[in-house]
Amino acid sequence: xxxxxxIERLAAVFALIVLVGGSLLVLAPFxxxxxxxxxxxxxxxxxxxxxxxxxxxxxxxxxxxxVIIILVVVLGxxxxxxxxxxxxxxxxVALTERLFDAGLPDLPSWVGGIPLVGSSIExxxxxxxxxxxxxxxxxxxxxxxxxxxxxxxxxxxxxxLGLLALSIVLAFxxxxxxxxxxxxxxxxxxxxxxxxADYLLALAGGTVKGVVYGILGTALVQGILxxxxxxxxxxxxxxxxxxxxxxxSVIPGGPVVVWLPAAIWLYHGGATGWAIFLIxxxxxxxxxxxxxxxxxxxxxxxxxxxxxxxxxxxxxAFAFGFLGxxxxxxxxxxAYTVLHDWTIGAPTARxxxxxxxxxxxxxxxxxxxAP
Numbered sequence: 001x002x003x004x005x006x007i008e009r010l011a012a013v014f015a016l017i018v019l020v021g022g023s024l025l026v027l028a029p030f031x032x033x034x035x036x037x038x039x040x041x042x043x044x045x046x047x048x049x050x051x052x053x054x055x056x057x058x059x060x061x062x063x064x065x066x067v068i069i070i071l072v073v074v075l076g077x078x079x080x081x082x083x084x085x086x087x088x089x090x091x092x093v094a095l096t097e098r099l100f101d102a103g104l105p106d107l108p109s110w111v112g113g114i115p116l117v118g119s120s121i122e123x124x125x126x127x128x129x130x131x132x133x134x135x136x137x138x139x140x141x142x143x144x145x146x147x148x149x150x151x152x153x154x155x156x157x158x159x160x161l162g163l164l165a166l167s168i169v170l171a172f173x174x175x176x177x178x179x180x181x182x183x184x185x186x187x188x189x190x191x192x193x194x195x196x197a198d199y200l201l202a203l204a205g206g207t208v209k210g211v212v213y214g215i216l217g218t219a220l221v222q223g224i225l226x227x228x229x230x231x232x233x234x235x236x237x238x239x240x241x242x243x244x245x246x247x248x249s250v251i252p253g254g255p256v257v258v259w260l261p262a263a264i265w266l267y268h269g270g271a272t273g274w275a276i277f278l279i280x281x282x283x284x285x286x287x288x289x290x291x292x293x294x295x296x297x298x299x300x301x302x303x304x305x306x307x308x309x310x311x312x313x314x315x316x317a318f319a320f321g322f323l324g325x326x327x328x329x330x331x332x333x334x335a336y337t338v339l340h341d342w343t344i345g346a347p348t349a350r351x352x353x354x355x356x357x358x359x360x361x362x363x364x365x366x367x368x369x370a371p
Contacts, residue, residue: 030170032320033163035327037170040070041178042205043212048175063175070168077224078161081243160322167323200338207337211330215309219249222289226255229281233274235262245286247325250309255286308332 027034041048044066051062174181189197227242235241241258248254259282266275309329316328 030166032323032327033167033170035320036164036167036323038174038181039208039212039327039330040074040167041171041174043209044070044171045175045178059176063172066175067168067172070171071165074220075161075164075168077220077227077239077246078164078243081239083239157322163321163323200341203337203341204334207333208330211333212326215250215329216326218290218293219246221293222246222249222255222286225286225289226259226282229259229278229286230262233262233266233278233281234271235266235278247313249290250313250329255282259286305336308336 048062048066051065052059055061055065186197186201189201223242223244223246226245227238229238230241231238241262245255245258248257259278263275263278263282266272266278309332312329312332313325314328316324316326316331318324320327
């Protein structure tokens with residue numbers, strides 16, 4: 001090879017690296033929104049196709065309508081919960097100050113009658129209340145920077161909601177340009193995986209839908225049900241409690257942490273009937289939703305261990321921020337499923353049985369419409 005040809009090839013490689021690297025730098029701030037926008041559009045592709053048919057093939061009209069639906073269903077509860085939290089911040093601060101001023105309450109008389117542990121609990125509580133002033137002083141010291149923490153959390157959540165809104169808007173372009181994106185992905189996978197490309201894509205796609213529908217969808221339903229029950233019972237900030245239920249729903253028994261203290265608060269406030277209603281609602285409606293809705297939504301498409309779901313949510317939040325709550329478990333589920341199939345050879349997820357598929361490209365790169 002002549003030196004001038006070598007220089008030309010090196011220059012071409014260098015230019016390619018600069019172009020690719022520059023493009024990645026430009027897109028880096030939007031990586032999280034792009035990922036979730038792609039996941040959203042793929043998970044709701046079947047609804048988009050039906051809307052396109054209903055609109056007589058007007059794809060932009062169908063994409064606009066489904067984006068509006070997702071904005072209302074997905075983003076709406078978070079925005080409402082944020083406003084509800086902002087409206088009750090002063091009440092939370094005032095309640096905290098009253099608790100500090102009142103000190104720790106005395107234990108009910110029946111606690112001492114609990115077999116085996118009653119006397120120990122009473123002795124411990126007497127020790128705590130005897131140093132009540134010191135404990136309150138320490139709590140006040142720890143609670144002093146609470147305002148800064150709340151402000152930092154509010155900024156982080158606001159940033160996350162902005163990215164969530166951006167991802168939903170970007171989903172519009174994934175809908176209208178889905179065929180081209182699927183053609184690129186399919187062609188790239190065929191170069192990497194050969195004949196197994198279609199199978200691996202179907203495996204990953206089924207897992208994505210399983211996580212979005214089964215885990216995140218169920219959590220969203222449980223959050224809405226818990227918030228509705230608290231609203232009916234007259235508990236303050238029901239939207240905020242519903243949002244907390246959404247995040248805790250991935251943990252077995254997690255929603256109990258929300259509605260049980262709310263029921264106790266109603267009972268101490270004299271609303272015994274509403275307290276009983278909230279307990280029944282939490283057990284029969286919110287609690288059973290996980291056992292009824294999840295199998296309907298997820299089917300048998302995912303067998304992801306619970307610990308990976310929890311790590312996906314926590315790790316995703318650290319890696320991607322607010323949107324990582326959705327992206328983390330999805331990425332872990334796809335990686336787990338594909339690696340499980342590659343190492344053991346038994347697929348843990350099947351291709352979607354609903355017949356809803358993204359369009360793919362044939363060997364020549366021509367786009368084929370999804371059946």
